[in-house]
Amino acid sequence: MSKSKRFFSGLLTIVALVAALVVWSMLPWFxxxxxxxxxxxxxAFTRSGAIALAATRIGIAGLPQRWGASSVIVIGIAGVVGVLVAMLAMGEGFKATLSNTGGTDTAIILRGGSQAETNSVITRDQVPLISGLPGIARGADGQPVSSPELSQVVNLQSKADGTDTNVQFRGVGPAAWALRPKLKIVEGRKFGPGLREMVVGRGAQKQFANLDVGKQVKLANQVWTVVGAFESGDSNESELWADVDVLGPAYQRQAFQSVTVKLDGKNGFKQLSAGLAADPRLKLDAMTTHDYYAKQSEGLTKFLSVLGIVIGSIMAVGAIFGALNSMYAAVAGRSREIATMRALGFRGVPVVTAVMLETMLLALVGGIIGALIAWVVFNGHTVSTLGNNFSQVVFQFRVSPQLLWTGLKWALGIGLVGGLFPALRAARLPVTEALRAG
Incomplete structure (x- = not known):
């Protein structure tokens, strides 16, 4: 075969291999x-398959004699899967935390065009106008259920490394508790109206120093007392809460940044949006709180997913080369064995299949080990990262079954690539040459 034909043949093989891997990565479990x-x-049911299975058993039986080369494949693939699953679990956990925040029965109102509370301003004279809009539910007292709120970023010391960290200090109105029914005081009590008291989320307590109930924290040159702790299972646990009428003057803030309201039935959001659009004094936008927080997770989730795939791909290249070297060495060391099998009637397809199955078995073992390590070490691990409000969001890594499945597919894909070329070499090796080499 001429050099040009060999080049194009090799190029075609690589293109076909890449296409196969893309299709493989997109395959659902079924x-x-x-x-x-x-x-x-x-x-099980064909003659060539039975021959391939017999050849595979011979290869697997010899794995203990090649444990060094085999362990290179297993450890390399385990590392790839572990890192990939951990990176994706970080993005999955962040997304789940924000997606669980809010609901479709409440809405948040911001200044028109604002993507987050930090760049929104709602003046005090706009608040009564908002409360009078249609689509807002009323409480037992007949008043609209709405909470004008202020979000202030403050510095607290991180427990992990002692550095200053941005934390969201939220000022809320009396209706804030009814608007967030998942939020429960689990220690101490609620803050008192008009007092420099705060309640803190359990997530914030785990990540930041001096937030135990009874402690005092100096913020804005004033001393605030932590009187309670709450749990909510969402991003609210990353925050500190206080009376908005106390927090505003402490930071010389005359306006609010958002108004959270309870929606009146299924058509409440449409009525509220129409009411905002119809009033020229209110250049404001509304979103359901579920959509608002879910949108905040999109950027970082995509970034972490892309980063995880890039890092995983780089490591996968190394693992593939490790598998190639190991399997080429295994084929070279078993050249006489392979030649003997071929002399006894083992054709090319069974030999290729046997080497491929052996490699993919090792890849599967490595994938399972890597996935288990990722699940044991990272699942439920609590960390924090900077959110859209320029403050830390506390969340937990989430190693879901889907991510474990993704890791196993990567492992098998690496095994497929790492075993293919050594398998083809084994099938093409001339019997006489292999016997002399052995």
Whole structure:
């Protein structure tokens, strides 16, 4: 074969391999299951499959004698899967925390065009106008259920490394508790109206220093007493809460930044949006609180997913080369064994299949180990990162079954690439040459 034909043949093989890996990575679980069932049926019910299975058993039986080379494949793939799943679990946990915040029965109102509370301003004279809009539910006292709120970023010391960290200090109105029914005081009590008292989220307590109930914290040159702690299972646990009428003057803030309201039934949001659009004095936008917080997670989640895939891909290249070297060495060391099998009637397809199955078995073991390590070490691990409000959001890594499945697919894909070329070499090795080399 001429050099040009070899070049184009190799190029075609690489293109086909890349296409196969792309298709493989996109396959749902039932697609992978179908392929596995088809391969198992071929191994069990065809003559060439039975020969391939026998050759595979011979190769697997020799793995203990090649434990060093085999461990390179297992450890390399375990590292790839562990890092990939951990990175994706970070993004999944951040997304889940913000997606669980708020609901479709409440809405947040911001200045028109604002993407977050930090760049929103709602003047005090606009608050009564908002309360009078249609679509806002009324409480037992007949008053609209709305909470004008202020979000102030403050510096607290991180427990992890002692550095100053941005934390969201939220001033809320009396209706804030009814608007967030998942939020429960689990220690101490609520802050008193008109007092420099605060309640803190459990997530904030875990990450930041001096937030135990009974402690005093100096903020804005004033001493605030922590009188309670709350849990909510969402991003609110990253915050400190106080009376908005006390927090505003402490930071010389004359306006609010958002107004959270309870929606009146299924059509409440449409009525509220129409009311805002119809009043020229209110150049404000409304979103359901669920959509608002879910949108805040999009950027970082995508970044972490892309970063995880990039880092995982770089590590996967290393793992593939490790698998290639190990399997080439294994094929070279078993050249006489392979030649003997071929002399006995083992054709090219069974030999290729045997080497591929052996490599993918090692890859599967590495993938399972990596996935288990990621689940044990990272699942539920609490961290914090900077959110859209330029303050820390406390969340937990979330190693979901879907991420574990993604890691295993990557492992099998690496095994597929790492075993293919050594398998082809084993099938093409001339019998006489292999016997002399052995």
């Amino acid at each position: 697609g992978v299951l179908a392929i596995a069932v088809a391969v198992a049926a071929w191994l």
